């Protein structure tokens with residue numbers, strides 16, 4: 215990502231209550247109903263392994279052999295965990311006119327269930343590390359341990375645990391391709407000003423979802439959910455379209471002991487795969503993305519340092535356990 219809008223927004227009054235509550239974890243302990251705490255444990259080492267496997271293919275840039283092999287690996291893992299998998303293939307056009315093969319990977323848990331939720335992340339790597347401190351690296355691809363592999367890794371570990379969790383609803387997983395091919399600084403101004411050069415796979419998926427009248431209860435997008443020190447805040451579009459989902463996930467994080475990762479604060483407006491999910495597919499979807507209004511995206515973002523050694527199993531656990539908690543509470 216991401217075309218970042220540096221607009222700030224005010225926390226609605228209804229959220230101040232949640233925000234104040236969430237910032238006092240010790241005082242909050244008494245408010246947790248222990249009978250609701252999810253007993254299924256998200257294994258952070260397993261999630262870390264899923265990220266490592268993806269990075270082992272090398273940068274998964276659109277159209278590359280590594281992208282294809284990694285996609286096949288991801289599908290095989292979902293299938294191994296008993297999910298029904300399929301591929302949504304198309305061709306999209308990048309900002310530079312390049313025709314790019316695009317394979318969105320789909321996996322369904324309990325495909326027969328009418329009531330569903332959707333989890334999503336992108337699995338492609340950015341072809342250009344244009345934020346690298348060394349300009350000689352700007353046209354090298356990003357390994358995308360955090361900005362790509364981490365979200366899929368969390369989803370795979372959630373999927374591995376679904377049989378034990380036995381949620382009351384069906385769960386759909388979508389791994390988007392061609393998220394991170396957006397225009398770099400050397401692109402023509404028109405392309406740089408066009409936020410739609412990112413998220414090409416999710417734009418296609420969202421149009422198909424709308425055409426098929428796909429109506430899950432809500433969606434949660436994961437992006438940069440594994441970096442050491444990453445924290446998550448209320449992102450603007452998420453609050454605009456799916457505020458109740460955000461509030462519930464932040465509360466689930468409190469139950470999961472992850473409230474130091476989920477900060478009840480303003481997270482700016484970020485164009486990411488959740489935007490077409492909201493505006494094209496009409497699915498209320500939030501973005502769980504590492505962003506700090508003071509420091510911006512993580513230091514390794516779109517650099518050659520987005521590597522496995524900057525991932526932390528504790529971050530993966532915080533996100534994964536919060537998701538299991540949330541799914542366990544869906545009735």
Ligand SMILES: [Zn+2]
Nearest residue numbers: 215340361394
């Ligand atoms: Zn990115």
